[in-house]
Amino acid sequence: MPTDTPGYTIVRETPVLGLGGSHCEVRYENVRLPAQNLLGPRGQGFVIAQKRLGPGRIFHCMRWLGQAQRAFDLMCRRLHERRAFGEPPAAEQLMRQHVFGSYAEIQSARLLTPHAAEAIDAGSQARVEIGTIKVVGARMLHNVIDRAIQVYGAAGLTPDTPLERMYRHARAGRIYDGPDEVHIDSVGRRIPGVYAAGGTWG
Template sequence: MESRGDVTSAPDERMDDMAELKTRVAAFVRERVMPCEPVLDEGGPAAAAVLRDLQDQARRAGLWAMPLPVELGGQGIPLLPYSRLAECEGASDHGPAALGSAPLLDVLMLKRHGSARVREQYLKALTAGGLRTCYAMTEPDVPGTDPCMTGTRAVRSADGNWTVTGRKWFTSGAGEADLVTVLARTDGDASDRAGLSLFLVPTDRPGFRVVRELPVLGAGGQWEIDLDHVTVPGDHLLGERGTALAIAGERLQLGRTLRCLRWLGQAQRAFDLMCERANVRTGSRGPLAGRQLVQQHVFESLLAIRTTRPLVHEAVERIAAGLDAHVEVGLAKVAAARMLHHVVDAAVQVHGAAGLGPDTPLPALLRTGRAARILDGPDELHITSVARRVLRGHNA
């Protein structure tokens, strides 16, 4: 992520600028994006029209594509300062898309590992919001924690093109995507980590098919796709042949950390709703805020948020410094997923039956919190991975 801003400006001035920008981002998400969530959650043409309008508003407000590279049309805010903004953007699931930061992972991946043609053809359009992307790694009947067992195959033909065949599922945004990055085996068998490659596949290619939507606890957005001998240009191979796991690992570390930042924003939203409810809801013995068990919900939730935030930002700092962050990202991912689930559950409890109904965002936030413990790698994967790394270090 490139730097922006006047290097001659004083640090205090830059900090003031970022504080003001954070306030503006939070207000935009709260006042413009959140009221549109019922329409955006439904999907379809109406949601697409509302999202385009929000994106136009974000451009006019100077809030568009804040972490994306300047030369592509973004604002180039580096990862460290952007991480504070990401919490505010992520308070709504639709915030990153409305503010143009959603394609960050794809833009960085294609910028670093795409061919000259791929960079020229797609990067500016992605940054401008004219193209939509998704990432297809998980497959039916294949453990998502073991990508080496990927069944999707890519075969190179004499003309240099590739033919990709396989099926993927739980692919976010595939139903409306223009491009999908596909993990496929190009060499070897399931024990060969060096036999996997990544391909950028245009979804208008013959043989590409959206099979079905896969609702997650009742909500849409995840899809199953089928690739039946889809021809992919040779220069749409990302990186070198057989380097998929290295590229995916780079992407996943940043992607998981961004998710954690957004979960912090959503947890703060649920916490604020809980505190508001506790103060305004009055029974025969006064406001709920006077009840010790409600106070305990508030305390435990605040404790969870405050103790998780430093873990997440430690991961951000290591990634921004170019250091290995496997342990930090694993800790942050498990802690943030648990924290979100805990805080939203407490907010629902304080709201009572109202927390289960359609008049608050709590059901959607609760769904996100529960799914967070499985998507982007289940808790068990990160726990095992972190523990093994720590134990190896102590055995050295």
């Protein structure tokens, strides 16, 4: 739809957690378009969007893995550079727990992501795989960055590191492309449904 179409109005750009990004509130008032502007059959817009959203969510997960790895690297370096009471934080058991938790979550998401992509390549709608990786990937990113900020302390909340900006993007990731709760509900409904029909999952 051309942006000069009568009835189409961009009301405002809406920053997300203080970050701009061309997300806009749009108003449609009696908008009319010629049939040749349709991207597919009338009434199939949601179906078309869903076909695009699946691979798009996998792309998000791939980017999230890169961001998480960066935060993990920053955290692990900081554990050796910083000195607290004469010892590097890397010597503390709780900090080692941060390292373990982050490593385990990154590796889990790293394995689930290509698994979902393979399901799509095989011709499946992969709703369970995609819903799972969207939730696991977003939570993983949020958790890894959160731990890295804890290790940096107050510096992690400032623009001195990329972590504060990464954290805001990570938090939004648990909402855009469908909030976690929607995907959890969908996966939690689909898998038992297969068993109810006499099948198994795995």
